[in-house]
Amino acid sequence: MEQGKIWLSSPHMGGTEQKFVNEAFEANWIAPLGPNVTGFELDIESYLTNGKDEESSIHVAALSSGTAALHLALILLGVEQGDEVICQSMTFAASANPIMYLGATPVFIDSERDTLNLCPVQLENAIVDRMANGKKPKAIIAVHLYGMPYKIDEVKQVADKFEIPIIEDSAEALGSSYKGKKCGTFGEIGILSFNGNKIITTSGGGALIANKKSIKQKAIFLATQARDDAPHYQHTEIGYNYRLSNISAGIGRGQMQVLDEHVGLRRKMNEFYQDTFSTIDGVTVFSEPNSDYFCNNWLTIISVNEKITGKNREDFRLFMEGLNIECRPLWKPMHLQPVFEKMPYYGNGIAEELFETGLCLPSGSNLTEEDRKRLELGINEFFKA
Numbered sequence: 213m214e215q216g217k218i219w220l221s222s223p224h225m226g227g228t229e230q231k232f233v234n235e236a237f238e239a240n241w242i243a244p245l246g247p248n249v250t251g252f253e254l255d256i257e258s259y260l261t262n263g264k265d266e267e268s269s270i271h272v273a274a275l276s277s278g279t280a281a282l283h284l285a286l287i288l289l290g291v292e293q294g295d296e297v298i299c300q301s302m303t304f305a306a307s308a309n310p311i312m313y314l315g316a317t318p319v320f321i322d323s324e325r326d327t328l329n330l331c332p333v334q335l336e337n338a339i340v341d342r343m344a345n346g347k348k349p350k351a352i353i354a355v356h357l358y359g360m361p362y363k364i365d366e367v368k369q370v371a372d373k374f375e376i377p378i379i380e381d382s383a384e385a386l387g388s389s390y391k392g393k394k395c396g397t398f399g400e401i402g403i404l405s406f407n408g409n410k411i412i413t414t415s416g417g418g419a420l421i422a423n424k425k426s427i428k429q430k431a432i433f434l435a436t437q438a439r440d441d442a443p444h445y446q447h448t449e450i451g452y453n454y455r456l457s458n459i460s461a462g463i464g465r466g467q468m469q470v471l472d473e474h475v476g477l478r479r480k481m482n483e484f485y486q487d488t489f490s491t492i493d494g495v496t497v498f499s500e501p502n503s504d505y506f507c508n509n510w511l512t513i514i515s516v517n518e519k520i521t522g523k524n525r526e527d528f529r530l531f532m533e534g535l536n537i538e539c540r541p542l543w544k545p546m547h548l549q550p551v552f553e554k555m556p557y558y559g560n561g562i563a564e565e566l567f568e569t570g571l572c573l574p575s576g577s578n579l580t581e582e583d584r585k586r587l588e589l590g591i592n593e594f595f596k597a
């Protein structure tokens with residue numbers, strides 16, 4: 213008999229989402245905007261400042277997707293046709309696509325091994341080289357891949373040295389922090405995603421995080437068709453339809469109530485994998501480099517050393533698929549993607565190697581003890597046979 217599918221990461225409702233959605237129905241507040249949108253923004257602001265900051269220095273605009281948030285972040289930083297924007301190569305395509313929407317050129321950068329994220333050394337090499345070619349990059353998109361904070365101090369040092377703003381792609385890292393400060397609050401502008409498989413979901417949605425109220429207001433202006441202050445519809449700028457709906461925001465409010473609990477459960481999944489692989493030579497479970505890092509463990513990642521195990525990650529993936537268990541290769545680096553292969557790239561082959569050897573394992577906060585037994589059996593059967 214085939215057992216139920218174990219997914220990589222699936223939506224996990226907490227229970228109060230429906231209450232907020234019902235309130236929206238009862239008030240007939242189905243349109244974009246409304247009390248849930250404002251409430252959701254306040255919930256996120258309070259969360260990102262660890263509840264400390266009443267007179268908040270963090271300003272959140274709820275949007276229709278993380279991709280929309282990145283698109284607006286680039287516009288707000290003045291990126292235009294012909295500009296160059298630096299972007300981590302190993303990431304989801306949504307980090308890089310908005311650069312193309314604007315007719316700008318992405319310049320891709322390799323990963324370092326500690327966090328899998330933007331390599332500060334290659335970052336500096338790239339900036340120096342692009343400037344020697346006559347173009348200073350307009351922005352740096354740095355990603356906290358799989359929830360692991362990038363090397364925040366080192367990357368910021370390089371960015372500050374050349375005075376280039378950072379867009380912090382925190383789509384996978386809500387709930388992560390570095391030296392006690394929440395991810396999403398480090399960049400000039402940060403972004404979040406609430407897509408279906410992220411750590412919390414609104415069925416689809418995102419947010420832009422600004423350190424100034426004026427940036428948030430400008431983001432909302434652009435996200436609501438850039439309508440000027442006039443009784444008729446008047447426009448002096450190009451606008452977008454990127455605001456989150458009051459219904460989706462209701463789901464988000466419920467999800468915020470269980471966020472920390474879900475982070476705890478994902479971290480438990482990571483510990484489970486650390487334990488399970490501790491007796492298998494040649495498989496590394498990625499974990500925080502030191503205690504400055506706190507990872508939400510959105511997805512747990514392993515790296516399979518074929519020389520030691522005699523097996524490769526693709527055979528393992530297929531084996532698990534045969535057990536109705538979903539595993540997935542890491543994001544294929546952008547500089548290896550057909551659509552981006554002509555774009556400049558600075559690196560040393562680390563992202564390629566991570567892509568060849570790495571695998572994402574089921575990590576959802578809703579996995580059960582029974583699921584973990586099936587995972588453990590599968591892992592042991594494959595690697596110890």
Ligand SMILES: *Cc1c(COP(=O)(O)O)cnc(C)c1O
Nearest residue numbers: 277278279304306307383405407
């Ligand atoms: C999911 C994701 C995005 C895009 O968010 P959407 O809400 O799906 O548009 C951007 N960057 C990264 C790294 C992501 O994982």
